Amino acid sequence: MLTHCKVGAIVFFVSDLARSVAFYRDTLGLPIDAMDGHDGPFAMGEVGELALVFIPRPARAGESPVVVFSLEGGIDDHAEALAAKGVEIVVPVSESPDGGLSLDFLDPDGNVLSLHQNEGAPRRH
Template sequence: MLSQCKVGAIVFFVSDLARSMAFYRDTLGLPVNAIDGHDGPFALAEVGGLTLVFIVQPVRPGDSPVVVFSLDGGIDDYAEALAQHGVEIVVPVSESPDGGLSLDFVDPDRNLLSLHQDAGLPRRK
């Protein structure tokens, strides 16, 4: 089902956004930008064509990072296909911090995975 997708982002839940931005920028040398999202600030960094997303959220060890698959539309179709395969959807299709749409689900070991499509793309193919 996801063979035509690419991993578009890895999401890290962090307790202190400024501290995380400083670490990834100053220690690891990545370009990091703060963004004002509709749910509050978050940050983005780029590495090797992959986006790292930093969101302030309480986190327990093992809850982060989250691998995000980028879609070119059709998120509702993917949601239905996952449900038909018995996949547990933990956050149904909803607006993501950047204004696009996302859906979160877990694999059999309860690793969190996410689908994301940019704003303005069709919900169905």
């Protein structure tokens, strides 16, 4: 089902956004920038083709980091296919901070995984 996608991002839920930005940018030297999204502030940077996203929000064990698989479209089709296979959907298809769409679900051990497609991509194939 996900054979034509790639890991596009890793999302970290962090307790202190400024502290995390300082660590990843100033200590590790990664190009991380803070910004405002439709749900509030967050930070983002790229390491090669992989985006690192930092969202200020407490997280329970298993909720962070979240591996995000990038789709070129068809997120609604993927959501239906996952649900049909008994996968637990924890956040249905909804708008992501960058204006695209995302869907969060659990693997068998309760780890959160996510699908994301960019703004304007078709919701169905």
